[in-house]
Amino acid sequence: MNVSSSGLPTSVALLGTGPMGAPIARNIIARAVPLTLWNRTVHRAEAIAGGRVAASPAEAASEVVLTVLPDLPQVAALLHGEDGLLAGWKTAGIEHPILVIHGTVSPVAIAEFAAECRRAHGVTVIDAPLSGGTIGAEEGRLSTMIGGPRAVVEQLEPLFRLYSATVVWFGDTGAGSTVKACNQIVVAATVTALSEAMALASSTGLDLEKVQSVLSGGLANSEVLRQKGQRWIDADFEGGGSAKNQLKDLGFISEVATQAGLTLPVAGSLLTAFQAMVSAGRGDLDHTGIYLGLRG
Template identity: 40%
Template sequence: MTTTVAVIGLGIMGGPMAANLIKAGHRVVGYNRSPEPVRRLQDAGGHGAGSVAEAVRVADVVITMLPDSPDVEAVALGQDGTGADGIYANARPGTLHIDASTIRPDVARRLAEAGRERGVRVLDAPVSGGEPGAVEGTLSIMVGGDAADVEAARPVLEAVGRTIVHVGPHGSGQTVKAANQLIVAGNIALVAEAVVFLEAHGVNTAAAVEVLAGGLAGSTVLDRKGHTMLARDFTPGFRVELHDKDLGILTAAAREAGVVIPLGALVAQLMASLKARGDGGLDHSALLTLVEQLSGRSAGPPS
């Protein structure tokens, strides 16, 4: 049976995810604040909607892929003061709302309760893998919510991801995603430091990255970001400003739990500094330029 999926947010991640849902045979209805991503979806065989309400009224499953907690709350609960234009006021009872955004765990829990009151089943299902994973349909998806709802959502999630794991109750997916962002940011910072270190010693850096990737130092971050760092190609796959937001979620959640994350706190400050410098729109691998600057090996941020 064909599932109708409404995708709200057709950006760097949401657009490719919607395209993969179409390839998997689902009927996809998309909404985005700017029109060009909707046109791309239609060109790929999807259907456009003029509003959130229009998109979700016909949907069996709603996927949101939005920048931050306030964006998801506004779309789910409505922006007009009455809630009438939101997902939960317009979705049919039993609809699954899969929030693939990265937001605060407490907001994910609050949305789950609000959805339950309106008969909507809510899952927090943030993803990891960046734009390449979204395009290739190989995302890692960490899902929080009721087990039965996770199984109901699995055929849709399998169209966009390769690793799909139920990690616990509502909010757990966002907690695991915060840990993911900690590890990724730390890896990026260390790869950046390694590149600056190698270049300072005049080493063949391309060869060095190749051999490092084959040993214990190897990682997905090194594979995907090492050579783009060497090329100083900071075309955004995941923007600095978004990683800065995610690390803010992490540090707040760690403080709430009484957990000390000294390395995480440091890399969060470095990412915040990069954003404050005006580089929030670059790929997060642009952390390399900050390490260069701190080492006195660069005239400043990229032009």
């Protein structure tokens, strides 16, 4: 991997310029790192000033490719075909590409995917899920939890630091996604607990803004409350981190727990609650919208 005098890679692409990918791209570009962008909806990539927009994943193929996509199947779909990354890496003469997966994926599936990519194509896969939400991405203070070959991760750390406040390596590919599963138990539980608190407060006629001011001043304070508190006050649950993605993550947690021989009662209850929310047709709402089911 070629690096600049500052230790940053000189050949980087970012695929997926959605709510998380776009601010990550802007933070990278702000540090004068040349960045190639690709997005299935091209105008979202074109809206990011300073990047070079590629017409296909093949054209975006770089030594380091960051993907910010919902799940592993979306990443795998970018590999093959004349417009895929594998063809692009071959055309560019890149023999040892690095594929970074920033989405939240199954720890079991990504370990298998990484082994296959390495064996069949010489591609090193790094799983590096993120926490901090869109605000954390905008502010460049994400938490990045990483699995993959340590030497490669050390080379990538200066790049991750452009949009992350916390960067921690945990082990082989899949370890980062296992840590993200731990993170998502806490996130889903906090979102649900706050929704229950807001439902109780609202149903008894309390002022939600005043209730939140008390919660934020004590042990009940959290990043979820800071970032999402206004949603309950305004009853606005459009956009944001969707309930269907929260349900996807909870499914991964169940998978890892089963593999580890664990029974996780809170995670199990959360899985049931978010299944009900998605089944009620609210899967595209922010996960704080679980409040709506509590209110009846």
